[in-house]
Amino acid sequence: MAERMAFLTTPRAERARRDARERLGDWREVYRPGALLPVVGGQAERCMDCGLPFCHAACPLGNLVPEWNRLAAEGDWRAAAARLLATDNFPEFTGRLCPAPCESACVLAIDGAAVTIRNVELAIADRAGEEGWDRPLPPSPYGRRGRVAVIGSGPAGLAAAQQLTRAGHAITVYERADRPGGLLRYGIPPFRLEKHRLDRRLDQLRAEGTEFRTGVWVGRDVTGERLRAEHDAVVVAVGATAHREPAVPGCRLPGVHPAMEYLTWANRVDEGDVVTSPLSAEGRRVVIVGGGDTAADCLGTALRQGAASVTQLDINPCPPRDRAAGQPWPVHPKVYRETTSHEESEAVTGGSGPSAGHSDPSGAGAGPSARGGRVFEAVTVGFEPGPDGRLAAVRVASCVADGRSPRAGSERVLPAQLALLALGFTGPEPDQSLFAQLGLDLGPEGTLERDDGFGTAADGVFVAGDAGRGQSLIVWAIAEGRAAAAAVDRYLRGRTELPAPVSASARTLTL
CATH class of the missing domain: 1.10.1060.10 (Alpha-helical ferredoxin)
Structure with missing residues (x-):
């Protein structure tokens, strides 16, 4: 008891x-x-x-x-x-x-x-x-009721696909990469999620009847019009992959890369696709611009690749360890959190500063604002090339009170051969011809426009996850995938007038 x-x-x-x-x-x-x-x-x-x-x-x-x-x-x-x-x-x-x-x-x-x-x-x-309690569920007693295309195989797309499959619909998931999984496959490092766990879940979806077509870029390899013609509904779950860049000189220099590009290559090495990453941090001084989970994943990855030093720049002040007065319970507060990557950085340096591997001659981050490989209240001023035209240094300064502008006289230079931009994402990639083919519009915030029921102006086309919500948490992506699946099921039942299936949530209880 x-x-x-x-x-x-x-x-x-x-x-x-x-x-x-x-x-x-x-x-x-x-x-x-x-x-x-x-x-x-x-x-x-x-x-x-x-x-x-x-x-x-x-x-x-x-x-x-x-x-x-x-x-x-x-x-x-x-x-x-x-x-x-x-x-x-x-x-x-x-x-x-x-x-x-x-x-x-x-x-x-x-x-x-x-x-x-x-x-x-x-x-x-x-x-x-x-x-074995979480085994594949048997087919719906109603057979296959509607045909649905799910574009994208990240957590939102997978959740929508599984719910709809279990509700009795024929689901095909289209993924432009060579393997399904989206962010779970190529964005999250294996030290946070070993890929055999993802593979087990994908095997479950396949056993339940979900079909996957990888290496298919919808909008190029197959048009949106064709997809709509061949399916009764379409769920767009392409995520938010348009990364932010700092508006500073040199941000397009060779050696400056989006964090997700760097993490994708590292994951491809782990998958056995390539022997070494062309963006490996081995032997290089690395500067990571950004203070979120993606930046922390870059830190842990660079440490494992054998970087000469790693410094993470966070423009925000170091948060307090306890709730601020303006963030009362039960809201999720912004407090000081140390990820496993920061714990590893401190183990390498003895907690003495932001660098890993060797000491940092620039003295960047010295003092109370440097913890676990991070330098707080640090604004990136620019990226400088060396004689070969590649990145040689990152110019950084302390922030003034407004939290964004550099403080006069505080600018310093960090030697770097690799800079990773981990500043978040604005929404889906705006140049996708898929959106025009499906009749979708990007809103002012860069996300796909949709109504409260996940539907769009195009009949039978729904949007789930970060593509419509903007950059968010994995738990929100799964929740949106489930909710969008329920909306699609209601839409299809209204068209087919077939008896309602056992709900996906109820069937999930059957172990």
Whole structure:
């Protein structure tokens, strides 16, 4: 029986990670292998099973957190998996990649340490996969009802495809890359998500009846008009891949690259497509411009590739460790968070500064604004070429009070042979002929225009995920994929007048 007062007696404990220096010697996930269920079960006991669960409300997927916490605490892992899979198609992804706004909204977080919800989720998901509880579902009893094309195989596209397949529709997923997975395949490093987990999930989709066509660029290899003619509905889930660039001199120099281009090559090496990356950081001084998760992924990747030094520039001030007054519970606050990549950087440098491998003669980041490889309140002024025309240095300055302009007299130079731009994304690539072929428009914010039901001005064409929402979290992408699938199913039922299938969420409960 679960200990109902564990939130008073049991301290918060994170899932154990391997030693930081050991991790830098390989590309495997950072967690220690081994049975963690008793530890995680003890953490699940800390859940108070609140009458009004704010964690549930904070999760875009509406995960039934208190329910599967209770079941995990009682040792009923199979039932816990059923509750989790009822709302989340891919908990093994969200348990590793989501920043867990649910934990920020945990009632215990009002004046203490939240339940380790993400760790419990991850343990349930991994156990379900290992025990075979999350097996492919049988075909819908209604047979194939409608034909739907899903463009893009990132988390939004995969979630929409699985929901629609389980609802009884014939789904074809089109992916322009050579393998499905989108950001999960080529954007997330393997030390955060080993690709065999993605492959297992793709095998499940195929076994359920979802068809994948890779190496097909819709809009070029096949037109949008043809896709609409051959299908009853189309879901556009192409993500947000138009990256931001700093408006400073030299940002197009050889040696300055978008972060996602760099990470894609690194993932291709891990997949065995190429032996070495043409953008490898090995032996180079690396500067990363940006302060988010993508920048942290670049940091961890560069460290593993053997960079001579790595400095991450974050234009924002170093956040406080506790909630600011303007970010009260239960909102997800902007507080100081150290990723596993920053932990590894500190292990290399002894916590003495932002560089990795060798000392940084420029002195950049010296003082309290430098932590774990990051320099805070640092604005990029420009990129300088060397005699060969390639990147030789990055000019950087401290920010003034407005947080964007360089402070007079603070400019300094960082030697660099590789600069990575991790400044986020504005929306889908605007030059895609696909949008014109489908009759879609980009809105003023650079995302595809759609209504509240994910529909567009083009009949039968829907938009899900970052393509319509803008750059967001993986948990939002999955939630939007599920919601868009429900909208498509309603649309097709209205056209075909066939009996309603068993809902995808209900069928997901059948293990």
